[in-house]
Amino acid sequence: MLSFIYYLNKPIDSPKIIYISKGSISKIITQMQNNNYDVSKIDALLLRVIGSPQSGWINIGSTCNTRGDFLYKLATAKAALQNVTLIPGETTYIFLDQLAEELKLDRNILQSEYELQSQYPEGVFVPDTYSIPIGISEKLVIKILLNESLSNMKKLSMKAFGIYNEKKWLQIVTIASIIQKESANIEEMPLVSSVIYNRLRLGMKLQMDGTLNYGKYSHIKVTPTRIKEDTSIYNTYLHGGIPELPVCNVSVDAIKAAIFPANTDYLYFVKSKNGTHEFTRNYSTHLTNIMRVTK
Template structure:
């Protein structure tokens, strides 16, 4: 073999070596990401493009590499750490899954209590949850839709609030557009405020339109609502309303003290309560009293209401 051939071979070898070393260096580059990330459904190219838009250190070459590793799994992925080599990062995208936890927000529950639940079940910091909520929405209460959410262990406070608000907002818009043909946030949360009282006061779904009619009838007549449920706000969600509490509470939630509706919803509400707030029953009822059966007796005048109270307390 002559010198020219040897030179060409050496040149090719050097080029291959450089390529291999560069490739190895590329695979060992660090990739920063949250510990838990969400992978949407879609093509590999779409996934990489989305990650790049979130400032993950990925490139078009990773589209080719992922085709070798396999297709990424859609859903929540637990990366175990926030810093991985590119090799580990791409491999985990195709193999890892996050442990999911069912979190159920029941209709009528307050955000205050829900923060306690999220903090305990997902091992998060309650104060940080509260801070993120205030940063991400201007609604003091009622911004979450009661539902069972599957959330990953390891998710951050910022992301969990964003996910819950986004999913809730999408559901609210969908229902509003179905009923009204559009979504007006201010108008919608006026109904949420009424619905939150309905949620707290009703014994069952069937009663909701009747409770709604009482609220509208009393407001129309300029009567104070005088409903205990409005005082089950925030941390008082499950605390029995007493005469001393009615006397001492100076918040706008106290409908014994103030006329009209509270300034904000009392709790997070179901769509059944929302529909009742939008479509109240047609009635002349102004009062209702919980009977011994657990449901309510409705009445149009105070004397009948007193008789209902007497029967319920005997």
């Protein structure tokens, strides 16, 4: 009896937020052991008496508990969730600002964790509404978002191409990010995509303002001065081809447009007074359109 009481009062360290997989108590214990939690078959037996943990995220409240408290919290605790929405076309820089504000996390640590865990500085998150456990760490939230996004990206690639080729997919997402920034609506996306491919085929520079809405400049109006002074890889007035990396995080619709552009001969477009764009193949017509919309 004394040894049993001693066992239940031994301290056990763990994160505040724990993910419990679906399955039997034995499967849950095995999963926790694989994730380096100090649990054993004895704990599986105790949980059968206390109760089976609910699958999903749970908040056990503290990082150090007695084993008895830890097992009780496993069986009874739940995690409060908060929805965070990443809007299509938003940059990761702005999204990290949003995560820090809405989840009360450290912005600098989020940035450091993102740089440690992500191979690319932009375009790796899938815009969606994510249910995030309140109290989660900066490291874990980045891990969750990256893993879920990569899984979704691979599914999209498999559906479109039958394979996931990282280099090819990065190029698709990069083109999709330009489409996302330039299009007024989903219906325009295949048309914008056609302009990109038509200009690339003819060796023309893209010269699209949206590529300069990268990073912290996501919502900053692009001026002639900015076009002249920005020497980044994103300046498609300065550099030919598409940028080496995506400009922003992209929607499924933008990805579809990047894979399936409309069949047009358009080379130019300009935003009209109603917010949509007017497309044309001829530069003279394009100049006329510019004059009309700027009156």
